[in-house]
Amino acid sequence: xxxxxxxxxxxxxxxxxxxxxxxxxxxxxxxxxxxxxxxxxxxxxxxxxxxxxxxxxxxxxxxxxxxxxxxxxxxxxxxxxxxxxxxxxxxxxxxxxxxxxxxxxxxxxxxxxxxxxxxxxxxxxxxxxxxxxxxxxxxxxxxxxxxxxxxxxxxxxxxxxxxxxxxxxxxxxxxxxxxxxxxxxxxxxxxxxxxxxxxxxxxxxxxxxxxxxxxxxxxxxxxxxxxxxxxxxxxxxxxxxxxxxxxxxxxxxxxxxxxxxxxxxxxxxxxxxxxxxxxxxxxxxxxxxxxxxxxxxxxxxxxxxxxxxxxxxxxxxx
Amino acid sequence: xxxxxxxxxxxxxxxxxxxxxxxxxxxxxxxxxxxxxxxxxxxxxxxxxxxxxxxxxxxxxxxxxxxxxxxxxxxxxxxxxxxxxxxxxxxxxxxxxxxxxxxxxxxxxxxxxxxxxxxxxxxxxxxxxxxxxxxxxxxxxxxxxxxxxxxxxxxxxxxxxxxxxxxxxxxxxxxxxxxxxxxxxxxxxxxxxxxxxxxxxxxxxxxxxxxxxxxxxxxxxxxxxxxxxxxxxxxxxxxxxxxxxxxxxxxxxxxxxxxxxxxxxxxxxxxxxxxxxxxxxxxxxxxxxxxxxxxxxxxxxxxxxxxxxxxxxxxxxxxxxxxxxxxxxxxxxxxxxxxxxxxxxxxxxxxxxxxxxxxxxxxxxxxxxxxxxxxxxxxxxxxxxxxxxxxxxxxxxxxxxxxxxxxxxxxxxxxxxxxxxxxxxxxxxxxxxxxxxxxxxxxxxxxxxxxxxxxxxxxxxxxxxxxxxxxxxxxxxxxxxxxxxxxxxxxxxxxxxxxxxxxxxxxxxxxxxxxxxxxxxxxxxxxxxxxxxxxxxxxxxxxxxxxxxxxxxxxxxxxxxxxxxxxxxxxxxxxxxxxxxxxxxxxxxxxxxxxxxxxxxxxxxxxxxxxxxxxxxxxxxxxxxxxxxxxxxxxxxxxxxxxxxxxxxxxxxxxxxxxxxxxxxxxxxx
Numbered sequence: 001x002x003x004x005x006x007x008x009x010x011x012x013x014x015x016x017x018x019x020x021x022x023x024x025x026x027x028x029x030x031x032x033x034x035x036x037x038x039x040x041x042x043x044x045x046x047x048x049x050x051x052x053x054x055x056x057x058x059x060x061x062x063x064x065x066x067x068x069x070x071x072x073x074x075x076x077x078x079x080x081x082x083x084x085x086x087x088x089x090x091x092x093x094x095x096x097x098x099x100x101x102x103x104x105x106x107x108x109x110x111x112x113x114x115x116x117x118x119x120x121x122x123x124x125x126x127x128x129x130x131x132x133x134x135x136x137x138x139x140x141x142x143x144x145x146x147x148x149x150x151x152x153x154x155x156x157x158x159x160x161x162x163x164x165x166x167x168x169x170x171x172x173x174x175x176x177x178x179x180x181x182x183x184x185x186x187x188x189x190x191x192x193x194x195x196x197x198x199x200x201x202x203x204x205x206x207x208x209x210x211x212x213x214x215x216x217x218x219x220x221x222x223x224x225x226x227x228x229x230x231x232x233x234x235x236x237x238x239x240x241x242x243x244x245x246x247x248x249x250x251x252x253x254x255x256x257x258x259x260x261x262x263x264x265x266x267x268x269x270x271x272x273x274x275x276x277x278x279x280x281x282x283x284x285x286x287x288x289x290x291x292x293x294x295x296x297x298x299x300x301x302x303x304x305x306x307x308x309x310x311x312x313x314x315x316x317x318x
Numbered sequence: 319x320x321x322x323x324x325x326x327x328x329x330x331x332x333x334x335x336x337x338x339x340x341x342x343x344x345x346x347x348x349x350x351x352x353x354x355x356x357x358x359x360x361x362x363x364x365x366x367x368x369x370x371x372x373x374x375x376x377x378x379x380x381x382x383x384x385x386x387x388x389x390x391x392x393x394x395x396x397x398x399x400x401x402x403x404x405x406x407x408x409x410x411x412x413x414x415x416x417x418x419x420x421x422x423x424x425x426x427x428x429x430x431x432x433x434x435x436x437x438x439x440x441x442x443x444x445x446x447x448x449x450x451x452x453x454x455x456x457x458x459x460x461x462x463x464x465x466x467x468x469x470x471x472x473x474x475x476x477x478x479x480x481x482x483x484x485x486x487x488x489x490x491x492x493x494x495x496x497x498x499x500x501x502x503x504x505x506x507x508x509x510x511x512x513x514x515x516x517x518x519x520x521x522x523x524x525x526x527x528x529x530x531x532x533x534x535x536x537x538x539x540x541x542x543x544x545x546x547x548x549x550x551x552x553x554x555x556x557x558x559x560x561x562x563x564x565x566x567x568x569x570x571x572x573x574x575x576x577x578x579x580x581x582x583x584x585x586x587x588x589x590x591x592x593x594x595x596x597x598x599x600x601x602x603x604x605x606x607x608x609x610x611x612x613x614x615x616x617x618x619x620x621x622x623x624x625x626x627x628x629x630x631x632x633x634x635x636x637x638x639x640x641x642x643x644x645x646x647x648x649x650x651x652x653x654x655x656x657x658x659x660x661x662x663x664x665x666x667x668x669x670x671x672x673x674x675x676x677x678x679x680x681x682x683x684x685x686x687x688x689x690x691x692x693x694x695x696x697x698x699x700x701x702x703x704x705x706x707x708x709x710x711x712x713x714x715x716x717x718x719x720x721x722x723x724x725x726x727x728x729x730x731x732x733x734x735x736x737x738x739x740x741x742x743x744x745x746x747x748x749x750x751x752x753x754x755x756x757x758x759x760x761x762x763x764x765x766x767x768x769x770x771x772x773x774x775x776x777x778x779x780x781x782x783x784x785x786x787x788x789x790x791x792x793x794x795x796x797x798x799x800x801x802x803x804x805x806x807x808x809x810x811x812x813x814x815x816x817x818x819x820x821x822x823x824x825x826x827x828x829x830x831x832x833x834x835x836x837x838x839x840x841x842x843x844x845x846x847x848x849x850x851x852x853x854x855x856x857x858x859x860x861x862x863x864x865x866x867x868x869x870x871x872x873x874x875x876x877x878x879x880x881x882x883x884x885x886x887x888x889x890x891x892x893x894x895x896x897x898x899x900x901x902x903x904x905x906x907x908x909x910x911x912x913x914x915x916x917x918x919x920x921x922x923x924x925x926x927x928x929x930x931x932x933x934x935x936x937x938x939x940x941x942x943x944x945x946x947x948x949x950x951x952x953x954x955x956x957x958x959x960x961x962x963x964x965x966x967x968x969x970x971x972x973x974x975x976x977x978x979x980x981x982x983x984x985x986x987x988x
Contacts, residue, residue: 054867057874061881063773065693067704077859081852097836098848098855102726103714107852109759110713116763117704120894123691123772124882128894131767135760136902142759143752146726150748153730159845218881221874222867295906302749309745313733 003094006254009261010093014084017240020269021083021232022046024239024276031280046232053225061122061218071118072219072226075111079230082107083237087244089268090261091162092254100159101149101241105142108193108237111230112138119215130214133291137192137199137211140298145189147305151182152245154312161244168248181308183246188301190238192294194231197283199294202231211291236272239279243271320369321378321395324403324446327362331355331439335432342431348424351431352417355438359410362442366403369395371813379448386451392510394448397816398581401657402445402573405664408799409566410438412792413558416672419788420558423679429470430556437463437562441570450499450509454492457574461488461538464567467559468551480550487537487547495534495574498527502582514582524583528590531578532597538571540624541631542601543939548624549608553616553684557675560616564623565667569660572630579638580653580821588737591639595632596743599750602628604939606757607911610764610903611935613896614684615674618765619667622710625754626663629725630656632747636728637822639740646824648731651839653818654811654826655724661810662717662803666709669796673703676785676793677769681778686765686896691774695782700770702793707762709800712755715853717803720837722755723847724811727839757903764899773890805849808837897933904933912936 026046033040060069082104085096099107116134119127153159155178156167167173192199195212202212216227244251250267252260289297334354341347378395385391395403417434424430440460447453465488469481501523502514519527537544552564579586605624612618633656640649676699677692678684693700709716729751732744774780784790803810808829815825829837838846867873880886908914912935919930964972 054871057872057876059876059878059881062877062879063691065771066697067693067771073860073863074856076863077856080859081855084855095851095855097842097846098851099714100845100847102723102845103719103847103852106712106714106719106723109711109756110708113708113711113713113759113763117767117771120763120767121693121771122880122882123890123893124880124886125892125894126883128772128899131763132894132899133902135763135899136906139753139756139760139903140906142756143749146752147745147749150730150745153845154733158843159727159730160843163843217883222871225871226863226867291902292905306745306749309748310742313738313741 006094009090010084010095013088013090013093014080016265017083017088017233017236018080018229020272021229021236022050024236024272025232027273028235028276028280028283031277032284035280035284046228050225050229053220053228054222056221058221058223063121063123064218065121067114068118068121068218069223071114071121072223072230074114075118076226076230076233078107078111078114079233079237082111083233083240085161086237086240087162087165087251088240089250089264090252090254091165091244093162096160096162101153101161101164102146102159104161104237105145105149108234109138109142115215115227119218122218124218126214126217130211130217133211134215137294137298140295140302141189141192144185144298144301144305145193147302147309148182148186148189151178151305151308151312154309155179161241165244165248165251166253168245169251176312178308178311179246181304181311183242185301185304185308186242186245188297188304190242192298192301194235194238196279198286198289199297201288239272239275243268243275247271319378320365321380321393321446323365324362324395324442325380325393327358327365328439328442328446330358331435331442334358335434335436335439338431338435342428345422345424345427347431348421348427349418351435352414352421355435356411356414356418358435359407359414359438363404363407363411366400366407370397370400370404370816385455389449389451389509391452392448392512393446393452394511395446397820398573398576399445401814401817402569402660403442405569405661406438406441406445406566409562409569409664409668410441412668412672412795413562413566414438415795416558416561416675416789416792419786419792420556420675420679422786424556426470430467430559433463433466433470434559437467437559440464441566444570445573448511450503450511450514453574454496454499457495458488458492460567460570461492464555464559464563468555468563470556470559471554474554476550477554480547480554484547484551487544491534491537491544493534494530494537495578498530498534498578501527501530502578511582515584518584521587524585525587525590527583528579528586528593531575532594535571535575535578536597536631538574539568539627539631540601540605541597541627542604542624543943545601545605545624546940546944549612549617549620552620552623553614557616557671557678560620560675561668561671564620564671565664568623568627569664572627572634572660576634576821579634586638586642588639588642588740591635591642592737592740592743594635594638595747596635598628598631598633598635599747600628601625601631602754603750603757604628604911606754606761607907610757610761610900611908611912611914613686615677615686615689615765615769616671616684618686618761619670619674622670622758622761623663623667625758626659626667626710628754629722629751630659630663632656632751633659633725633728636725636732636744639735639744640728640731641822643735643737645731645734646822647826647840648728648734649822650818650824651724651731651826652728653822654814654839655721655728657814657817658724658807658810659718659721662709662721662800665796665799665803666706666718669702669706669793669800670710672789672793672796673699673706676789677782680782680785683776683778686768688776689769689774689779690772690890690893691770691779692782693770695779696770696784698790699785699793702790702797703770704766705797705800707766709804711759711762713759715804715849715856716800717807718800720804720807720847720849722751724839725751727845730845731840757907760900760903764896768894768896768899772893775890775893775895801853805853806835807847807849808832808835811837908935912938
């Protein structure tokens with residue numbers, strides 16, 4: 001019975017992240033617009049965009065191979081699976097043991113690998129520029145992320161997100177310098193990975209500055225819809241990771257009743273709203289940096305993650 | 319029984335090699351030679367695999383009356399040897415299968431066919447050897463037969479230099495191993511491995527032996543800074559031999575290191591566990607950075623071997639660190655990770671070299687800047703190369719990820735180590751490992767993207783055709799293995815447990831008892847991974863997305879010219895190249911590591927000359943270590959040369975002086 005409920009909750013989470021992700025993006029856009037004193041698009045605009053893209057035909061370059069056509073499905077699938085593996089409102093679900101945090105980072109790596117290849121497939125210079133820059137950013141962001149994972153798992157004695165969340169909820173965690181550094185590092189990585197300002201601008205089509213948009217320039221129709229959905233999911237994933245690790249309040253543990261799950265769901269949505277609001281404020285307050293400053297930005301994230309690990313050995317719990 | 323069978327397989331390979339000397343002038347000899355090599359390797363692989371998975375102590379020894387008269391030739395098959403024989407013969411069998419197709423186009427069969435089976439036999443015998451003399455003899459035999467294969471096309475530019483440097487480095491490595499075994503055998507000269515195991519060397523002796531083993535095995539495996547010959551020699555050989563040298567022979571070197579350090583040397587000291595992973599971490603990052611700067615497909619792959627050897631040595635070094643502190647369980651995990659990576663790397667590196675060989679055969683081109691768009695011309699090769707690229711970039715659900723994941727799990731056990739230097743060092747090594755994994759993904763996006771995707775950059779790339787069925791068969795066997803080892807890693811980890819049990823006295827928990835084919839290296843609350851479930855989920859999610867979209871949304875597709883922001887350029891030369899792809903990474907890392915400098919010469923307005931762009935890279939280990947050594951040797955040789963042209967009186971007085979010095983030394987000694 002408990003297993004059946006777990007499976008239902010897991011399936012619910014799988015669908016929940018898919019359903020919520022465009023809303024989160026719409027919400028961030030809306031808040032940003034309001035901060036700029038614009039009216040802004042309605043919250044459901046990303047759903048409308050996806051719907052419209054899905055109904056349009058695909059315009060495919062003559063030089064595109066099967067990699068270009070298969071990549072969107074694989075990118076969407078891997079990102080979706082990765083997002084569903086992060087505990088959102090409930091921890092210790094059946095599938096969460098299939099992959100730990102390292103595997104989730106690596107799954108996102110798989111999605112990026114496919115996207116970078118698809119960008120090179122048509123053989124245009126924009127695809128190449130995006131792909132090359134994305135891999136440069138990833139080559140620093142991924143180790144920085146793993147150093148954050150190291151810090152957390154050395155503290156919690158586990159690389160499982162569920163166990164880390166349970167540890168963070170428990171007593172004896174205290175205030176630690178390491179955790180603060182890891183949080184900053186994680187946020188910097190999340191900003192870079194989601195192509196947000198100041199690393200990349202999700203709304204720009206100014207050729208010389210774009211990274212993510214340059215990679216998907218040749219995509220259209222349902223392929224573009226899938227890639228857009230995947231990037232919505234990725235934003236949700238990173239916010240969920242931050243929420244689950246650093247604000248683990250109100251996550252329902254495995255085996256609690258449906259009411260606990262509903263309450264946890266409400267708390268989760270509130271956490272997303274708060275995270276999205278902070279992201280919008282941050283993005284509005286800061287300017288985009290040059291591409292070759294990104295390496296300094298992410299190098300700092302890597303160093304923060306590394307320092308966080310080292311400080312674990314020398315710091316005391318306050 | 320199994321040992322005899324394996325020796326017969328090696329004998330069959332040696333016999334083939336002798337027979338091939340006579341027959342190799344005929345092009346038709348290629349098929350039987352590779353056929354016999356395939357059968358012998360496959361048989362040896364099955365025997366070795368069977369001895370590995372059948373439970374129980376399987377060490378069996380045999381003494382043959384060849385070699386040194388008072389020593390004989392000892393051979394022994396234990397779990398470690400069985401595992402490495404499996405790796406060697408898997409590589410040998412697939413390379414022979416590939417050779418059945420690839421070898422038909424060989425321009426100098428007489429220079430390849432006799433040495434190929436000899437090389438395979440040499441690698442088998444190194445792993446089976448059970449005394450120092452047999453080990454060193456077969457090690458040299460393996461080196462020389464592979465050197466002959468490197469020199470197969472000796473008239474091509476660069477190959478003679480590659481062969482020369484390889485020969486130097488191989489002799490240097492063997493010298494180090496010779497000294498290591500000399501120290502191990504002690505003054506009594508017990509050269510059989512059994513005698514060495516029983517002796518207990520002092521701490522200073524075992525430290526020296528470790529250093530010598532690192533130099534000897536490391537120069538063959540490609541540890542930085544002893545890696546310089548790999549990117550020269552591996553690509554110079556025919557492609558199936560490149561696959562063997564990169565995928566398999568480096569593993570025999572790892573075997574040599576494991577045999578000497580884990581088996582023969584006894585108790586490790588803790589500083590070994592700092593030195594070896596440090597070298598491994600530096601090797602991993604340097605290897606992948608070199609690879610990123612490289613445009614030659616086969617050299618890029620050879621540099622990636624350097625990277626993966628680094629990852630393997632990280633695992634081995636962690637095992638030493640844990641073992642020195644009596645943490646057997648953790649040592650078993652680290653060793654399992656390293657050995658699993660040995661297997662995985664041999665699989666995907668062979669696969670990638672086969673792919674590069676197919677491209678080379680069909681286009682005659684190794685330089686990526688002249689390739690492109692091959693996915694349309696060689697779809698099956700492209701698919702196989704793509705899977706190999708994903709596997710080597712440590713992407714789930716393929717096999718490379720699992721072994722790197724296990725290495726990370728071993729690194730996460732490091733806070734339990736008592737030494738502060740190790741506590742601080744090991745997370746840094748974790749950062750290096752993460753960096754090398756991320757850079758490897760960038761490098762293989764470049765390698766696959768520039769070679770196979772985009773538009774063809776030359777006529778040869780435009781005219782390429784798909785490679786033959788034998789080569790494809792060899793590649794697809796390895797593709798299947800990449801996936802199977804990635805989604806069912808539990809069985810592979812279980813197969814390694816007798817090896818770690820024998821070497822460090824523990825093994826990771828049995829994985830086959832887990833539900834759902836999960837792998838759990840320590841405890842479920844700590845970490846777990848389920849490749850099969852991930853694979854099933856990804857497949858399910860992708861298929862359901864496809865179904866939903868094609869059922870309810872639009873499935874219409876129209877072909878058109880590329881959009882490219884409204885300015886598509888007709889010339890394929892405006893595409894991103896390998897050089898431009900790696901430019902951001904060169905700017906970030908290369909300016910420090912390689913002292914990379916970019917020079918742009920733009921002529922003055924009105925000047926019709928073309929603008930030029932030049933990148934200069936410095937190979938720091940080469941400039942700092944090898945060039946001064948070479949000039950020192952030259953200097954000494956030039957001055958010693960004078961001794962050759964003295965008068966008879968001068969020689970007589972030299973002899974007299976030598977005698978006097980000798981007597982004085984003797985007098986002081988007494």
